[in-house]
Amino acid sequence: MHEMALCEGIIGIVEEEARNRSFSRVKAVCLEIGALSHVAPEAIKFCFEAVAVRTIAQGARLEIIATPGIAWCMACSKSVEIKQRYEPCPSCGSHQLQVTGGEEMRVNKLEVA
Numbered sequence: 001m002h003e004m005a006l007c008e009g010i011i012g013i014v015e016e017e018a019r020n021r022s023f024s025r026v027k028a029v030c031l032e033i034g035a036l037s038h039v040a041p042e043a044i045k046f047c048f049e050a051v052a053v054r055t056i057a058q059g060a061r062l063e064i065i066a067t068p069g070i071a072w073c074m075a076c077s078k079s080v081e082i083k084q085r086y087e088p089c090p091s092c093g094s095h096q097l098q099v100t101g102g103e104e105m106r107v108n109k110l111e112v113a
């Protein structure tokens with residue numbers, strides 16, 4: 001249960017923020033999920049609700065922003081958008097790509113009460 005562990009991590013971040021900024025209720029959690037992160041947004045939504053029970057984030061709305069996969073194409077010398085890892089460059093077909101973005105999942109912002 002990869003997503004379960006990720007959700008526990010999200011709750012951990014939220015609880016730490018709550019301690020630092022002293023709020024007691026979270027209305028929404030905005031999460032960025034990179035296209036290359038191997039994280040399934042639907043699974044995250046499902047797990048989040050379960051993991052959030054009896055925590056500060058119970059009942060919080062989860063907003064998911066999908067961020068694109070970005071790679072640097074050595075042949076074109078420019079950044080290109082890719083949908084999957086090991087995909088060829090969409091503009092020249094080269095496989096000489098270096099992934100530079102879209103691999104991460106992070107809490108973008110919290111809406112608190």
Ligand SMILES: [Zn+2]
Pocket residue numbers: 073074075076077089090091092093094
């Ligand atoms: Zn290219």
